[in-house]
Amino acid sequence: MLFEYAIVGGVLLGIFYALLSVGLNVVFGAQKIINLAHGDIIMLGGYAAWELYQTYKISPIISTIIVVPITVVLGYILNRLIAPRLAKASDPEMLSLILFFGLSEVIEALSSLVFGNAERSLPVSSIPTAPLKLFGQAYPADWWVSALVAIPLLAIFLLFLYRSSVGLQVRAVISDSVEAAVAGINARRVSGLYFGIGFALAACAGVWGVFIFGGVSPTEGPAITVTAFAIIVFGSLGNPIGTLVAGIIFGIFYQLAQVYIPSWSNLVPYALVIATMLTRPQGLFGRRQRVA
C-alpha cells in the first residue's frame, strides 16, 4: 500500500521535478553557463503566482502562461549583457558559476526587501480541483495538477527543440557555435533565446513550487538550485530528455525515502549528485563525452 503510494506520488512529483530542473540544463546548454540563480528564478516565479492570485484572482494555471514571455525577454537581455564578458574568460564555466552566485545573492536580497522574509503560501482552493484518488490512496490536488500542467509545457519545449526550425538552429549552436555561425545562424541571438527559455521553464516551475514546497520565501533559492543540479547531472548535462527521466527517477527515490526513512530523505539529492559525479560523470544518458 505504502509502496504504491510512494511510486505513484513519486512519478507525479517527479514530473514536477523534471520541469523544475530542465531550465537549468537549458541555460547550461548553449554557452556552458552554470546558473546558480536558478532557484531564485523559481522563487520569483512563485512570487509572481502569489501576486497574480492575491491581487487579480488569476488562477495559477493562467499565471504559468503569463510568466513565460516576461522571463524569456529578461533572460535574453541578461544573456546579451554577460555573454561577451564570459566568452573572453579563460574558464567561462567557473566564472559563470561565481557571477550567477552573486546574482543569486542580489535577487535574494531584493526579494526579501520587496516581499519580506515571511513565507507566503496560496490556498489549495486556488486550484479548483479535488485530490486524486488512485489505488485507494488520495494524492493532493497540487501534485497531480502540477504534473498535468508540466506535461504539455515539457512537450511543447521538446517539440520546439526537436521539430521546429529555430530548435534546429539551437541544436546546431549547441553542438558547434562556430560552425553554426558559418552556416548563417545568428549564434548569439539563438543562444540568448535558448537561455531565456531556460529562465521561463524555471519560472513556470516556480508557480507550482508555491504549492509543492508549501509556500515561497526569499531564501529558498539555493536549496532548489542544488536539487535541480543533482537531477540534471544525474540525467546528463546538456541533454533535456535525460533530465526528464532523471526528474521522475528522483521523484520516486525521494518519495520512497519520505515514506520509509523520513528523517534521511533530505539526503537524497546530495547523495544522488555525489554518487553520479563520482561513478558516472557523464550521467544516465551521457552521449557526449565530458569529464565533469
Next chain:
Amino acid sequence: MPSITEIDTIQSTDSKMKKLVGPAIATLVPVIGFALAIHVYSNELLLTYMAIYVALAQGVNIMYGFTGYLPFGYFGFFGIGAYVSGLVMLDYNFPPVLAVVIGGVGGALVGAILLPLFRLRGAYFAIGTLAASEAIYTIVANPSLQSVTNGPYGLNLANYYSSGMAYGSAIALVAISIIAVSYVRGSRFGLTLKAIRDDPYSASMAGVNVPRQRFYAWLISAAIAGMAGSIFGWATSVFYPQAVFDSSLSVLAIVFALFGGVGSVWGPTIGAILLYSVYNAIGISNPQYFQLIYGAVIVLLVLFAPRGLLGFWNFIAQKLSSKRKKND
C-alpha cells in the same frame, strides 16, 4: 628550461632573507592589530568572529588562489570542527585549546574522506563539495543521531567559556593561516600548485605529482576551517547545527577572499577586515542590504576586476608608473 628544483636553488640566501620580511610583516601587522583592537573596541565576540573570517578567507585563498578549485562547501569543515571539538570537550573533558587542535584534525580527516571529489573539475568540484557539506550537515543534525551529536538541538559549551583564551586562539589562528599562505606562496610547493592551476597537464609532464600536491593544499585548507569552526563554537558557547553548517559561511569567506584578491598574502586579510566591518555596520540590523552589496560586489568583480582589490591596485600602480616613465 630550468626545472622547479633548479629555480628553487638559484635563489641566494640574501633574497631568502628578503623573502622572509614580507610574510613576517603580513603576519605581524594583523596579529598586533587584533591584539591592540581589543583595548580600543570592547566587543570581544565580534573581534573573534572577524579573526575567524580572516582565517577562513585565507583558507579559501590556499585552495582557490593556488589551485583554482573553489571550495563552495567550505562550511562543512567549519561545522565538523565545531562539532568534533565541542564533543571532545563535553564527552572527554578535553581542555579547549587542545580541542581546537583536534577540531582542525577532524576537518582535515573529513577533507581526506572527500578526496574522491578531486576527480571533478572546476565548477563541478565546487558543487560537489557543496553537496558533500550539505550531506554532512543532514547527517550531523539528524534526529536519529541525537545520542551522538544531540541532533538538531546543538551543543552547549557554556561551561568551557573563557573570554581571553578564545580570542587569543583566534589571533593565533590568523597567524597560522597567514603563515601557511606565505609559505605556500613562497615555497616550491606553492610554485607547483600554481603550475597545476595554470596547466595541470604540463605540470604533471614536468614531474609534479599533481594529485598529491593538491591534496596537501586541501588538507591545510580543511584544517584551518576545522580550527576556525572549533574556535567559533567555543566562543559562541551555545550553537545549533545550522549555525555552524551555514552555507553563508563559505559564501562570505569566498567573497572576502575574492574582494581582497586571491593568490596574494594580504588580499584576503584586507578583504575580510574591510567587508566584515561593513557587515557589522549594516549587516546585523539590515542583513538584506548587506547581502545586496556583496552580491553586487561579486557581479562587478567578475565582470570588471577579476583579480580583486589588490589586482585593481596593481593595475593602477602599473598605469601610473608607465605614465611617469613616458614623462621622463
